[in-house]
Amino acid sequence: xxFATNLFVSGLTIGMVYGLVALGFVLIYKATGILNxxxxxxxMFGAFICYCLSVQLNLPFWLAIPLTLVFAFFLGFLIxxxxxxxxxxxxxxxxxxxxxxxxxxxxxxVLVIWGPVSLSYPPYLPxxxxxxxxxxxxxxxxxxxxxxxxxxxxxxxxxxxTKIGTAMRAVADDQQAAQSVxxxxxxxxxxxxxxxxxxxxxGGIILATMLSVIYTIAxxxxxxxxxxxxxxxxxxxxSILGGLIIGVxxxxxxxYLGESISGIGEIAPYVILLLILLIKPYGLxxxxxxxxx
Amino acid sequence: MPYPPCxxxxxxxxQDAAIxxxxxxxxxxxxxxxxxxxxxxxxxxxxxxxxxxIYIYIIAAHGLNLLTGFAGLISIAHSAFxxxxxxxxxxxxxxxxxxxxxxxxxxVIFAGLIGIIxxxxxxxxxxxYLVMATLAAxxxxxxxxxxxxxxxxxxxxxxxxxxxxxxxxxxxxQSFYYIAFIVLILSTYVAKNLVRTQVGRAFVAIRxxxxxxxxxxxxxxxxxxxxxxxxxxxxxxxxxxxxxxxxMISPEHFTLMGSVWFLGYIIVGGLGSILGPFFGVIFFTLxxxxxxxxxxxxxxxxxxAIGYIFASREIIFGLIVVLFLIFEPRGxxxxxxxxxxxxxxxxxxx
Numbered sequence: 001x002x003f004a005t006n007l008f009v010s011g012l013t014i015g016m017v018y019g020l021v022a023l024g025f026v027l028i029y030k031a032t033g034i035l036n037x038x039x040x041x042x043x044m045f046g047a048f049i050c051y052c053l054s055v056q057l058n059l060p061f062w063l064a065i066p067l068t069l070v071f072a073f074f075l076g077f078l079i080x081x082x083x084x085x086x087x088x089x090x091x092x093x094x095x096x097x098x099x100x101x102x103x104x105x106x107x108x109x110v111l112v113i114w115g116p117v118s119l120s121y122p123p124y125l126p127x128x129x130x131x132x133x134x135x136x137x138x139x140x141x142x143x144x145x146x147x148x149x150x151x152x153x154x155x156x157x158x159x160x161x162t163k164i165g166t167a168m169r170a171v172a173d174d175q176q177a178a179q180s181v182x183x184x185x186x187x188x189x190x191x192x193x194x195x196x197x198x199x200x201x202x203g204g205i206i207l208a209t210m211l212s213v214i215y216t217i218a219x220x221x222x223x224x225x226x227x228x229x230x231x232x233x234x235x236x237x238x239s240i241l242g243g244l245i246i247g248v249x250x251x252x253x254x255x256y257l258g259e260s261i262s263g264i265g266e267i268a269p270y271v272i273l274l275l276i277l278l279i280k281p282y283g284l285x286x287x288x289x290x291x292x293x
Numbered sequence: 294m295p296y297p298p299c300x301x302x303x304x305x306x307x308q309d310a311a312i313x314x315x316x317x318x319x320x321x322x323x324x325x326x327x328x329x330x331x332x333x334x335x336x337x338x339x340x341x342x343x344x345x346x347i348y349i350y351i352i353a354a355h356g357l358n359l360l361t362g363f364a365g366l367i368s369i370a371h372s373a374f375x376x377x378x379x380x381x382x383x384x385x386x387x388x389x390x391x392x393x394x395x396x397x398x399x400x401v402i403f404a405g406l407i408g409i410i411x412x413x414x415x416x417x418x419x420x421x422y423l424v425m426a427t428l429a430a431x432x433x434x435x436x437x438x439x440x441x442x443x444x445x446x447x448x449x450x451x452x453x454x455x456x457x458x459x460x461x462x463x464x465x466x467q468s469f470y471y472i473a474f475i476v477l478i479l480s481t482y483v484a485k486n487l488v489r490t491q492v493g494r495a496f497v498a499i500r501x502x503x504x505x506x507x508x509x510x511x512x513x514x515x516x517x518x519x520x521x522x523x524x525x526x527x528x529x530x531x532x533x534x535x536x537x538x539x540x541m542i543s544p545e546h547f548t549l550m551g552s553v554w555f556l557g558y559i560i561v562g563g564l565g566s567i568l569g570p571f572f573g574v575i576f577f578t579l580x581x582x583x584x585x586x587x588x589x590x591x592x593x594x595x596x597x598a599i600g601y602i603f604a605s606r607e608i609i610f611g612l613i614v615v616l617f618l619i620f621e622p623r624g625x626x627x628x629x630x631x632x633x634x635x636x637x638x639x640x641x642x643x
Contacts, residue, residue: 097618100614105607277418
């Protein structure tokens with residue numbers, strides 16, 4: 001039983017990172033209708049920027065995190081303006097390939113600047129774990145979980161109560177109608193990329209603290225696509241929930257089947273992905289699109 | 294819109310349907326084929342190996358072009374299907390004692406069947422959802438190859454015997470070149486004629502609007518699965534050839550990045566054009582060879598430069614794809630058509 005509980009908790013913590021990345025996917029998809037495949041690479045880039053600020057520039061860590069988020073925010077604007085703006089009205093393949101091209105560029109840039117080595121942040125959290133009842137949870141996992149939930153509520157209230165958030169929902173619903181009541185679609189697109197990149201960077205910092213600062217943490221981006229699909233491409237809360245579900249399933253697969261089939265944990269998200277696509281393609285909370293000719 | 298040379302009038306249906314319409318076309322065709330048949334006589338080992346690599350990649354890219362460029366179904370599992378073909382052929386030849394000439398069609402059929410199975414989600418899904426389904430297919434195929442150690446040798450890979458025909462052995466680049474060349478010609482012939490038939494037109498109709506195509510009486514089930522079968526079959530042929538050429542295959546040759554590169558080939562070459570894969574593969578392979586030689590040259594004076602070669606390949610690939618998507622989304626094949634038309638129409642280009 002204790003084994004199962006431990007698996008459950010470790011699944012929740014990795015699932016929370018999946019959830020944050022999935023939230024980034026959903027933020028962009030909701031407003032612009034684009035699935036940004038490069039989300040994982042932006043996450044990795046954010047982790048490296050934080051490393052650069054905190055270790056190479058010797059800034060205190062509490063300052064490095066917000067600076068990273070601000071950097072990612074403007075990076076998002078830049079990506080939208082330079083790479084995705086010309087893709088408006090282009091075919092789906094062009095859009096997918098554009099974000100895949102971004103994957104290559106980000107990966108290459110990180111490899112050129114920092115190389116394929118494993119780096120780590122200065123220890124900024126206390127070593128001893130947090131005890132909840134009989135459970136011992138590592139500090140980073142605990143705070144990561146809190147941040148993910150907090151960020152979800154920030155995003156949700158942003159969509160619900162602020163003016164630009166309302167504009168973003170309007171654009172997601174009907175671009176032409178939104179434009180005709182004076183919503184600037186360009187600004188909404190830029191905003192959603194910016195927020196999504198900040199989210200990814202936050203996830204990157206958490207993940208890099210849990211593992212290490214290395215370029216392979218970008219793989220979490222592809223794995224969390226299945227989290228997006230479990231929740232549905234349009235649902236903010238669904239993405240976090242999907243992330244947690246995927247994380248827990250992955251952790252249980254690794255724990256119980258890992259000895260007989262090695263590497264089952266890495267492949268599990270993709271098997272779930274394929275099954276969901278076959279059974280319930282629009283996810284738990286997604287919208288089913290009705291097409292007209 | 295292709296412009297025939299001035300003064301060409303089609304008076305019969307045969308003339309109208311001909312691929313090589315004028316005598317000049319035929320002269321070009323024969324001389325180009327003769328040139329490439331004679332290529333091993335004067336080319337060195339290095340040039341030959343690049344040529345073989347280009348041929349094999351073009352065969353696979355033809356498949357992806359039929360699937361993605363003509364039928365509009367995006368697949369990022371093409372490299373994995375190449376792996377299916379390579380392993381199928383290798384296992385048939387080395388474990389079951391088949392000859393290569395039987396194993397090649399078998400691997401085409403097997404890769405096509407796997408393609409049908411993993412392409413089945415395309416019946417319900419499209420757009421991003423289909424992209425994700427093929428992404429899952431890529432990882433699952435790679436996982437199966439890696440874990441089915443009894444058959445595939447796992448991560449250590451397996452060695453593949455060379456091709457034999459009675460007592461001839463095709464184990465040098467000079468001899469293998471001809472096999473790759475012949476398969477390339479055959480596959481180009483099949484691809485070119487497939488897209489001119491009813492099947493090819495059905496693919497294009499599905500690409501343009503699948504609901505409208507279904508309303509017009511095109512069976513989506515049949516043609517979507519057929520396009521997966523054909524596309525993956527080409528990949529299987531390319532994989533089989535590749536395995537018998539490098540003689541040592543392992544799962545790390547058939548990764549996600551490989552599949553992404555195939556998409557890059559057909560986008561840069563030109564989607565929905567038989568010439569597209571030729572342009573794309575040749576352009577990328579030559580660019581990367583130039584990059585390699587630049588870095589090798591640099592490493593003479595800066596030894597640490599060699600460490601950046603992988604990263605800069607990634608950056609260059611990404612930049613080329615991104616720039617093409619922004620500035621020439623129809624690819625090099627479209628540019629070629631424009632050049633041809635302006636040559637034909639000169640001096641009255643209106």
